[in-house]
Amino acid sequence: MIFTATIVAQIQSTKPDALQAIAAALHTEVHNPSGANAYIALADGGRIEVEIPKFGESLPLTIDVVNTRGASEARAAAATLLDVLHRATGWEIAHLHG
Numbered sequence: 001m002i003f004t005a006t007i008v009a010q011i012q013s014t015k016p017d018a019l020q021a022i023a024a025a026l027h028t029e030v031h032n033p034s035g036a037n038a039y040i041a042l043a044d045g046g047r048i049e050v051e052i053p054k055f056g057e058s059l060p061l062t063i064d065v066v067n068t069r070g071a072s073e074a075r076a077a078a079a080t081l082l083d084v085l086h087r088a089t090g091w092e093i094a095h096l097h098g
Contacts, residue, residue, distance in 0.1 A: 003071040005078035006097040007063040009085070018050045018061055022081075025088035045069065046077055 013021070015038065019030045023040050032038050040048040046067035053061070063085075065078035082093050 001068065003067050003069075003074040005065045005067075005071075005074040007065070007078055007082050007085070007093060008060045008097070009063060010060050010092040013052065013061055015050050015052050018052065018063075019048075021089050021091075022048060022050070022063065022085065025084050026081075042067075042077060044073065044077065046074065048081065 011018075016030075016033060019033070019038055019040060023030045026040065028040060030038055030040055038050075042048065042065075044067065046065060046069075049064045049066060051062045051064065063078075063081070065074050065081060067074035067077060085091055086093055
């Protein structure tokens, strides 16, 4: 089973740029950076994926923290990521769902 916690950020960015900013904040790399399924691997086996608004849709950018171990693990990783992103990027983080 796959569990997801979602961070909502009120920013405009391309998917590659958002993933690069997240990777830089975490001091890691983006896997498959030029592909449609680009992601950032987490040390606990989870991953981070980014969804951007489609043409004509409004903000926000959503950051999904995916984990197969459990919902609480996904939420904990997302909460940690939220704090790191706020400090490293200054992004306006609206809230966390999960």
